[in-house]
Amino acid sequence: MDKSLEIDWRMRVFDSLSFPTLILRPNRIIVSVNQKMLEKLQVSKSDVVGKTCRDVFHTYFNDPDLPCTHDTCPLDKTLRDGVGNSILRQIRLDDGSSYWEDRVFSPILDDTGRAIYVIESIRDVTRTKTLEKIFHDIREFMDRVVQSSASGILAADRSGKILLMNQAAEELFGYPFTATQNMTVADIYPEGVAKEVMKKLRDEAYGGKGKLPVTRVNILTARGEKIPVEMTGAIIYEDDREAATMGIYNDLRERLAVGKKLEEAQTQLIQSEKMASLGRLAAGVAHEINNPLTGILMYGSLIQEKLAPDHPLLPSLGFILEDAERCRDIVKNLLAYSRQSSTTRNSFSLNTLVEESLRLIRDQKLFMTVTISRNLSSDWMLVYADQNKLSQVVINLIINAIDAMNRQGVLTLTTYRNDETGMACLEVSDTGCGIPKENLSRVFDPFFTTKEMGKGTGLGLSTAYGIAKDNAGDISIKQTGPNGTTFLLEIPLDHESMEMMSESIG
Template identity: 60%
Template sequence: MYSGVRELIDRVVQSSVSAIIAADRRGRIIMMNKAAEVLFGHAAFYTDNVNIEGFYPPGVAREIMAKLRDESIGGRGKLPITRVTILHKDGTEIPVEMTAVIIYEDGMETATAGIFNDLRERQEVERQLKDAHAQLIQSEKLASLGRLAAGVAHEINNPLTSILLYANLMREKLEKNHPLEKNLTYILEDTERCKEIVKNLLAYSRQTIPKRGFFQLNDVIDQSLRLIRDQKLFLHIKVVEKKAASPLLVNADKNQLCQVVINLIINAIDAMDGHGTLTLKTFEDEKSGKACLEVSDTGGGISHENMSKIFDPFFSTKELGKGTGLGLSMAYGMMEENHGRIFVKTTGPQGTTFALELPVVAMSEIMMFDSIG
């Protein structure tokens, strides 16, 4: 009966989906199940010269032993569920959830045993849920602010028109070099700036249906660079184009996409104070099936406190009067309308990369569309 129970326990341990490891008091591995072999990358038959400390980053094994011996944490020789990082044989760090016990004989520590569960898949699901939730909140916020912006813009537009009209009439009636001429000029300039803000508000709030069509993503780079009227912006900017060698077909509103890219280019130039390298790159992410366009600069990066606010309407780090803070929020809305997304891929002291993603369209889909049409 005893041998039968031992055999049953061994089968349970070996068939467990959780990784289970036991080590003697010197840290030498005395038992590993199959799940542990996969998780840690070591074969049970070849662990004679492997110490349990090698299964963790430096110092982690000693921390775990200290907790096991601390009766205030989980009781004598017991470690409740704890998140730690382990090391695969190839050096990869893997986040896991583990429990552990000390095995005693006659009150003396003789071995330790640990049960480990890989957290990578769970953390990826948590990350995707967090991203989806953040996108939902952002979309709802933009929709609400869009409705508010439309109402405010219409209310402000009429009095601004009157101010411009009467200020111009007054300036025309003034004698040359009149002391009030300069003040009226300031009024007109600031009113024009207000008109531009109202215009942007209306554009931001307008719920337009994208005029979608098939085109190559590389064309967006060429067209966007061509549409930037003030070519002096590029005077001290090195422009690097890294276009995908094979065609990247997408189905979107090309004009809207160009508007997004132009906004990112101008922001990138501003971030570099007019001096640096602007990189425009297109490629296909085969894993996700997305066509990607990246705009990178060599500026100072986005601060941590601003990262969560960059797509909020009216948020801007530019000097007062140099930006309305609507560019990125409009870009966010346009990408959503075209079934794509915009996000910050990397940022730091060496620069920032904004990424645009759209579903790749296969040539067969276009042929099918044309035949149906």
């Protein structure tokens, strides 16, 4: 082939390169320059060819920071190493704008491997650098969003290895992200839960494939504590392949506690409203029955006195009076429940009340097979209340406990002071059958009984409730279950009398 034609062809290629390019000798003299470079520098070939790169670029850039020392010169480096290298530079223009250049130096080697020429081409990488910066800024912003989220965020790779944990997740789980090196997502849930979560994530019917709608689960903290959380999750796909998973967690403890308190308050409100309306009803019935009953008893007694001792109707009259007296007892209890009966108060010790009540029923056969355990506090517990009525309350609690144990078991009577509430407390515990959940809200209702006909009227606890309230106290079920029940009776401590007595003793 004609040699001149060959050179012409190479020059054409060189000229048509889309990057500004020039060819340098090892002594930095520019031997050739392509059209793109001339356009970029806005000079003619004769301004460049035969000059050194320093002359040209110093004039062109007027840039004192050009890497032109022996150590920094990329041309020298290419000559030294015999391989290409590049430098990335941000060029600032007079108008304040800037752009990025990547200057690539490639050696042309002779047969011995020595660089005899170096090709320098300039690529404008401003677009790539701008995208890189946008990408970097977005990443940084996303990181900040994730880190500042109040919800715990956690991501893991396909094998379950934890890749990311934000600050809220570190607080929720109780360990820093750095401590998760040897952990997988299986370790952050109680046994079996991680599998269940993954199953739901993959289930199309459950929020769509790869998505977990808001779900309640338990997580496991560093201290081994199970915490209820509300979580959502997602599988992150790469070309249809599962690449990672992520979960967002919100602690439910506070919300559940508030919900429970609200529920309890609602139940209590309903219960006290019910007790109040039942009290009004009981008071109404008791008053209405009281008057005719007084008449029956009075006229019955009069007739009884007038009849001869052998009168054939005398036994029948006796039955009438007996039943009328039972009715009067019921009315008395109803009045006590509705807090309509009169009270006689005095100051006495709670322990004395317990001993006195026990003494009153001590001889009854029903005690024979029950073990009584007294756990009476040595603290001074004076209360100012109606002792007779409170004794009635204690006796009913004891009889109820013995009935619940079917007369076999341990009856424990515990007293103590609760200085926080200012109450003297008595707990009556049994090892009996417990109260079923469905009866819990009804045991204080008048006439609620589970005892067989004729055995209980169902007025014991309702009367106890009325008496406790009438004495500014309270009665409640502290605990109940298949192993027994504990009733708690609280009566205000009589601080005044206690102070007076301690002064007189002192």
